[in-house]
Amino acid sequence: MSRYDILSLIEQGGGIALVPNFLPEFVAEGALRILEDMPAGRWNDTAAEEDYTHNNIAHRFWSIKGGAPAPSSGGGSPSAALEALLRAFSLLLPDQFNAFSVARYERGHHIALHDDRAYTPVMLDSGEVLTCSRDVTCVYYLTKDWEESMGGALVDLEAPPAHGAAPAGGGPGDAAAAMCSSGSGSDAGRQQQGQQQGRAYVPQFNCAVFFRVPRWHCVTPLRTDRPRYSVFGWYLQPGQLYQLYSGDQQGQGAAAGAAAGAAAGQSQAPALPPPPPQPPQQPGLRSVGAKGARSKRRPKDAKHKQQQQQQQQLEPGDGAPRCKLAQRLLANLAAKQRRQQERAGR
Numbered sequence: 001m002s003r004y005d006i007l008s009l010i011e012q013g014g015g016i017a018l019v020p021n022f023l024p025e026f027v028a029e030g031a032l033r034i035l036e037d038m039p040a041g042r043w044n045d046t047a048a049e050e051d052y053t054h055n056n057i058a059h060r061f062w063s064i065k066g067g068a069p070a071p072s073s074g075g076g077s078p079s080a081a082l083e084a085l086l087r088a089f090s091l092l093l094p095d096q097f098n099a100f101s102v103a104r105y106e107r108g109h110h111i112a113l114h115d116d117r118a119y120t121p122v123m124l125d126s127g128e129v130l131t132c133s134r135d136v137t138c139v140y141y142l143t144k145d146w147e148e149s150m151g152g153a154l155v156d157l158e159a160p161p162a163h164g165a166a167p168a169g170g171g172p173g174d175a176a177a178a179m180c181s182s183g184s185g186s187d188a189g190r191q192q193q194g195q196q197q198g199r200a201y202v203p204q205f206n207c208a209v210f211f212r213v214p215r216w217h218c219v220t221p222l223r224t225d226r227p228r229y230s231v232f233g234w235y236l237q238p239g240q241l242y243q244l245y246s247g248d249q250q251g252q253g254a255a256a257g258a259a260a261g262a263a264a265g266q267s268q269a270p271a272l273p274p275p276p277p278q279p280p281q282q283p284g285l286r287s288v289g290a291k292g293a294r295s296k297r298r299p300k301d302a303k304h305k306q307q308q309q310q311q312q313q314l315e316p317g318d319g320a321p322r323c324k325l326a327q328r329l330l331a332n333l334a335a336k337q338r339r340q341q342e343r344a345g346r
């Protein structure tokens, strides 16, 4: 199976897929360089204290959102390079809307337990604004030689209890629910998921993690002065795939997606879920193409939608051209980066 057949990999992995060596090495090097070269002033402080009245979970890190207007974005500018990098990720599932950002975590930065649920408004070419839901999370790690002792692990609370067997190539640590202790709301969230569950993934250079939303996870606080770089974002589906938390259920769980929601520029992050998590009640999904100028209402249940999506993704040879397109784009980008570096005499 192709490393770029993301939906099948997720399905096969029980909702989560870990893909080491995701991009050709020199492309990953170029991507890291893009993040390292971003001017300090471009990074936005993405932070909130836990606040149930505003549906926030505790989090803090630096981020730059894709698609945002950037100052002096000439062809060879850092911002143009960043846009090209994020576009490559959008091409992995070109039929889906998406919202991607890059992140830089520093000492103490973290995200408390959350499940990434959020609605994201998408402006269509027609000017119509479509409510979409995060459907698949992507996190792509770009920091080299990361060690468990440095913190900054992605802890998947929905992994079955670890029995010492490590998923191939991803560098997970042991069961690590206790590592999600940043933010008091995480306690109730852990109870929902079971105290002993969880698996910590130590970020590895050029490794991508994909999972279906919702999925309970957190990022443990960094305990190093080295920055942790990543590309993160979501593939979106039109409609409301799940209920958001109403914010009046304090103590029942952790707020979902607040950190990422804030990073994605949402004004309000979703709050708490009614436990136990319910299957989504579909109010009706809009079916629109990626360009989406024309839209029609077509109620579908979530399962049917998912099956249809998988079928689409599993068409023979379907993944290959997409993967090549994304690779070509990234390869061009890396080559351009190299030329710029040579010119700058680095």
Ligand SMILES: O=C(O)CCC(=O)C(=O)O
Pocket: 111, 116, 139, 153, 154, 217, 218, 219, 230, 232, 257, 259, 260
């Ligand atoms: O960086 C990571 O490992 C995960 C980030 C995350 O969970 C998020 O941005 O919502």
Ligand SMILES: [Fe+2]
Pocket: 114, 115, 116, 137, 217, 257, 260
């Ligand atoms: Fe997340």
